[in-house]
Amino acid sequence: xxSQKTNFSNISVFLSILTIVITIIxxxxxxxxxxxxxxxxxxxxxxxxxxxxxxxxxxxxxxxSFIIQSRKCYTNLGGKIGxxxxxxxxxxxxxxxxxxxxxxxxxxxxxTTSGLIHSVGAGFLGFLIMxxxxxxxxxxxxxxxxxxxxxILIMTILLWIxxxxxxxxxxxxxxxxxxxxxxxxxxxxxxxxxxxxxVLWLITISLQTKKYKNGQAENG
Numbered sequence: 001x002x003s004q005k006t007n008f009s010n011i012s013v014f015l016s017i018l019t020i021v022i023t024i025i026x027x028x029x030x031x032x033x034x035x036x037x038x039x040x041x042x043x044x045x046x047x048x049x050x051x052x053x054x055x056x057x058x059x060x061x062x063x064x065s066f067i068i069q070s071r072k073c074y075t076n077l078g079g080k081i082g083x084x085x086x087x088x089x090x091x092x093x094x095x096x097x098x099x100x101x102x103x104x105x106x107x108x109x110x111x112t113t114s115g116l117i118h119s120v121g122a123g124f125l126g127f128l129i130m131x132x133x134x135x136x137x138x139x140x141x142x143x144x145x146x147x148x149x150x151x152i153l154i155m156t157i158l159l160w161i162x163x164x165x166x167x168x169x170x171x172x173x174x175x176x177x178x179x180x181x182x183x184x185x186x187x188x189x190x191x192x193x194x195x196x197x198x199v200l201w202l203i204t205i206s207l208q209t210k211k212y213k214n215g216q217a218e219n220g
Contacts, residue, residue, distance in 0.1 A: 008068045009209065009213075012062045012065035019058045020199055026049075030048065035189060037183050038104055039101065044101065053100070057093065063086050066086070066209070073212065074145075076142065078138045079134070081131075082138065085130055088127040092127070095121025101122075104182070105180075125198065129198065132160070135152065135156070139152045159194075166187070169190040170187055173187045174187070
């Protein structure tokens with residue numbers, strides 16, 4: 001049983017790292033994509049776009065693996081809500097992987113159903129960011145997890161700094177093109193940084209959960 005529990009942690013971490021690697025490869029495979037202004041989702045529209053579809057889908061399975069790994073952990077209200085939020089974000093990544101976005105410069109009235117579904121899925125990423133706060137609170141308040149809180153708190157702070165920076169970036173950049181994306185609206189990198197910290201946060205909490213469970217097994 002212990003081996004099985006450990007495997008879910010390893011699977012979650014491995015899939016998260018693989019997500020980062022494949023995303024980097026997808027960008028090199030699509031030199032026509034300008035990451036300074038084009039959203040990361042547009043990488044799925046270029047050459048080898050399926051790589052980005054795989055990367056989004058891998059995040060779904062990474063999150064699900066963590067939820068399975070932590071099924072007997074974080075059982076208070078904050079932890080349960082946090083895991084529910086993570087499940088919603090997993091659905092979002094799955095939708096983002098299955099349905100491609102529309103080009104950023106496409107007029108809204110020409111938007112496709114696929115693009116709409118992708119946008120909804122991408123919006124679900126916010127649930128992972130909110131979940132990070134709930135888990136940080138659990139690690140702070142619950143004496144069983146306090147020993148493992150350091151890396152979680154650091155990564156949660158970095159995630160929220162990147163999210164706040166992205167919001168500020170959008171607030172200042174979007175008015176340059178009447179609220180629309182375009183080559184002069186340079187918000188592409190900030191969105192990528194948020195996604196990177198989401199993945200790093202998931203890796204961190206998977207590893208800290210593994211340490212906690214290993215400690216419990218040793219004490220038991």
